[in-house]
Amino acid sequence: MNQQGLTIDEAKKKIEYYCAYQERCHKEVVEKLKSLGMFETAIDHIINHLLEQNFLNEERFAKAFTRGKHKFKFWGKRRIEQELKFRDISSYNIKTAMKEIEDEYLVNFYNLADRKWETINETSIEKKKKKWIDYLIRKGYETNLIFEALKNYD
Template sequence: MNKNPLSVNEAIKKLEYYCSYQDRCYKEVIAKLKTLGMFQTAIDHILTHLSENNFLNEERFAKSFARGKHKFKHWGKRRIEQELKFRDISSHNIKTALKEIETDYLTNFYNLAEKKWQTLTDTSLEKKKRRWTDYLLRKGYETHLIFDFLKELST
C-alpha cells in the first residue's frame, strides 16, 4: 500500500493510461486499483468512468486477447476459452472472441502440428505420438483435430 494514497482523480488518470496502452479486463483493473490502496466505493466510481469513456471494454479485451494468443502463442480455442473464463469474461464475449480466430484457425493448427511433428526426434513412434499429442492438448486444440491429423500422418 502507498504511503500517500492517490486521490480518485489521480487514480483515474493512472488507470486511463493503464487501460490505453493495452486492453484490460475488469479483473485486472480491480486488482490494480486494490494495489493502489483504493476503497470499494472509489473502485466502483473509477470502473464506471473507465467503461463510460471506453477505456475498459470487456468484448474488445476478449477479442484482442483471443487474436493475440492465437497468433503469437499458437493457442487453441480450448486454452483461450479457459483463460478468458479465468478472467471472468462472460460466455457471450468468449463466443464472440473465438469467432475472431476462425479464419486462420485450421491453417495455424495444421502448420503448428506439422512443425512440431518434424521437430520431435523420439526413436519410438508411440512415444513421439504421445509427446506430440500432449503438446497440442496443452496448447488447447480439440482432440478431434489432433486425432484426425494423426490418422493422416499414419496413412
C-alpha cells in the first residue's frame, strides 16, 4: 500500500493503461507513479514490469514523439531534439528517431515557410523577414536552412 491506498498491482494496472493509451517516456511514467504516491522501490518494480511487458519502450516513444511533433505541429529538428533531451531520452534514441522524419522534413519546412510568409501582414519587408525568421527559429528549424529559404522571398 502507498499513501493513496493503491497496491502495487493496482498501480501497475493503472500505469499499463496510461502507457497503452499513448507512448510514454520513463520520466513521464516515474512522475505519474510519484503522483500516485508510490515509493521508490515500488516504482522500480513497476518500471521493470512495464519494460518486460513492452508497455514502455524509449526508442518507440522517441520515434512516435518525433513523427507526431513534426507532422502535426511542424516542429523542426532542433526543437524536437531539445524536447527529447528534456525528457531524458538517450542520444542514440534521439538520433534514431530523427531518421523517422528525414523524407518529408524539407517538404514540410518549405510548405510551412511559404504559409507563414503569406500570413505575415507587414508593410516593411525587413520587419516581415524578421518575424518570419523568428517564427521558424521558434519552431526549431536550423538557421542555415532558414536563411537559405529566405533567398526565395527577396
